[in-house]
Amino acid sequence: MISKLDLYKVFCIVGKSKSFSKAAKELYMTQPAVSQAIRQLERQLDTRLFNRTPKGVSFTNEGSLLFEYVHSAIHLIDAGEEKMLEFKNLTTGELKIGVGDTVSKYFLLPYLEVFCNKYPNIKLRIINGTTDELISILKLGEVDIVFCNFPIHDSALELRPFFEIQDIFVYGEKFKKLLSKPVSIKELLKLPLIFLEQKSNSRKYVEDYLLSKGLKISPEFELGSHDLLLEFAKINLGISCVTREFSKEYLSKGLVYEAKLTEDIPKRDIGVCFLKSVPLSPASTKFVELIEHQQLLL
Template identity: 75%
Template sequence: MAGKLDLYNVFCTVGKCKSFSKAAKELFMTQPAVSQAIRQLEKELDTRLFNRTPKGVTLTNEGSILFEYIYSAINLIDVAEEKILEFKNLTTGELKVGVGDTISRYYLLPYLEAFHNQYPNIKLKIENGTTFELCSLLKSGEVDIAVCNFPIDDPALELKACLHVHDTFVCGEKYKSLLSKPLSLQELITQPLIFFERKSNSRRYVEDYMLSKGINISPEFELGSHDLLLEFAKINLGIACVTKEFSLDYLNKGLLYEVKLKEEIPKREIGVCFLKSVPLSPASTKFVEIIENKQ
């Protein structure tokens, strides 16, 4: 097919120029080579495509029909190549990012802004979900990359850690008496606890850590939003397990207080993940670079 495509390109050029010699100049070929290409195509199609005259050539009826289709097809190929070039140069296209609400609000927004400022013609599509849901979206091709809570144990995914975060417990005025000394985990669970819902990856991480210490938790409230965790703690409904780095506004303003533990929960990471088996698009590559360069 590639060889015939070359013949069709010669055919279209001759059809436009109505001359073998003019077509040869445009194609940077010799006139005999152009003539030979047309003869070969006519032989393969078993059809005469041009009427040869001393003043040049004209298309036969069959040649006119073929020219109409082939000219359109070659133009479409040119347009397709231009579009590929635009995608490579990031002057058009789409970037689909999967991210949870909390990470989107407290971490990702500056990177989305920086990417949009650099590549305003790239359409951004944001899909929200839990870490488990985002990994599923990656595997189904519904998002290009996902920014989510680690750890993730999935051999199909490439992981790039971007930010260390710390899980901690916070409380409102009612529980300030607990702040006089660090608490043990056993002492902590005697209080009403506020946690993310079970499907949250950050909830599983903290719960697994506490289970490793022989501590089972039975939260008073299980919520789907980090902001709600903070607000429930602020109105003294219990002690909330939150991400410290995303709670600094409440802590710095004195709206909430950090409950110190005798054993701090080990830090974890937030990062970017994508499929190992699929090369990143130019837009995805640039977005990951922006995140890595701003660390």
């Protein structure tokens, strides 16, 4: 059975061509089928829409009024379908990403550059926050995807790890002689410590690992950024717990030194997460695929 939307499409084509036969050719239908569609619509509306003459058809007053609304509605539908095609082809749209400052600076920026160059018409919206804050706004629909530190334990989320990282401790010149040889974490924790704030997922991971070993920490400083951890260690304010992969510049320049431990903290991952219940947008899908492809090349 022909749908009401299809009936209105037939109605519009007949109205434009002023002929059942011309409309039939344009719609790839038979003329009787077009006539039947118009009769069906007229019955449903209980209104005659066309005046039939041997030379063709013309609108009744009611048909002319209806045509203005239907033509506008179908035009909007066509425009909407074109817009959906643009979204699918990434010629327009928006990508909303949640990411922490450190992950953004040391991991995500190169991929953002590649994506923007490849899809310049996609508008990027970046929201910063802690992992917990970003997961909350992801569930509220305020971002499409979140890049953050793993592990995350949430059955509502799809998790895809991308990049393995190692938590380490670094120090400045003042502690160089004291830490010239490998030390246990227990011995290291006797020194003044500098950690991220407690709400940080990175801090939670390291602290949970230490607690599993029966070790508690009492930092001298709790800071809000990874860069500050490095700066505080550089000026000898304590031993900072940082991520090795995000500290390469400081380490390579000798601004800080890595403490050699008798037992390393287990490695973890940085990755992307999104809601299992919500399909990824075309832009989100392409961005995730881009990172996965680039990671395979490394």
